[in-house]
Amino acid sequence: MDGVVAVPLEAAPAANEPEPTPPQPVPPPEPVKAVEPKPEPKPEPKPTPPAPPKIDAAAERAAADIALKKEKEKKLQEKKEAELEKKKKLEKDKLEKAKLDKEKLKEKEKEKAKELEKKKKEEALKKEVAAAKAKEDAKKVAAEEKRTEALRNENLKRMQGMAGASGDENSKGTALKASGPSASYAGRIVARIKPNITFNHDVPGNPLAIVEIRTSPDGTILSYKIISPSGNKPWDDAVLKAIVKTATLPRDEDGRVPPVLEISFRPKD
DSSP states (O other): TOOOOOOOOOOOTTTTOOOOOOOOOOOOOOOOOOOOOOOOOOOOOOOOOOOOOOOOHHHHHHHHHHHHHHHHHHHHHHHHHHHHHHHHHHHHHHHHHHHHHHHHHHHHHHHHHEEEHHHHHHHHHHHHHHHHHHHHHHHHHHHHHHHHHHHHHHHHHHHHHHHHSSSSSTTTOSSSGSSSOOHHHHHHHHHHHHOOOOOOOSSSOOOEEEEEEEEETTEEEEEEEEEEEEOOOHHHHHHHHHHHOOOOOOOOOSSSOEEEEEEOOOOTT
């Protein structure tokens, strides 16, 4: 018969034999879905650029000149502003320096005024001290002159007493003649002092130096001074040094030493 397929028949199972467990069917794998590729986006058509305008060379040059001019003006303005700022800063620094210098000058003037005031006070104090010392020295000088004058008057009286004494040379009394120095006493004093004079200068003439010498009763020289300079200072100094070296004067014939003596010295005597 056309279109009929003969299926073979299977034999029946044997008696008392269990039927075998038919195998579990394995599920078929899921079909893989095919990923359809995305269609690429179509590029949008670019707009057609407008046609460039026609270039006006003259206008372009004019615009360039204007831009260049503006740039120069801008730079010039910036330079002016920078110079102005610099000038302002210099002026400010100058004013601050002047202010500082003025303050320093004021401080110096204050210090100077203080120093001057201090100096004035010191000078005033020195003057007061000097005036007090001069006053004291004047008192001492006046007292010394008074004492010297009294001694001179006493010596003069003694000398006058010698001249008017009525006794003879061998008189042993203590009247007027005994109160004054002997005639040779001055020469003895010069003879005692002159060997101590050291003088090697050439002196024109024979200048006279008169010295006043004050002594204690035992003849110790207490003070001395030139009362009539010779006009030759080296000679005067040499005489004073010799008096210092002599230190003690001899007693007169009566055993006494006059308290004040005026002795003359000449280099060629």
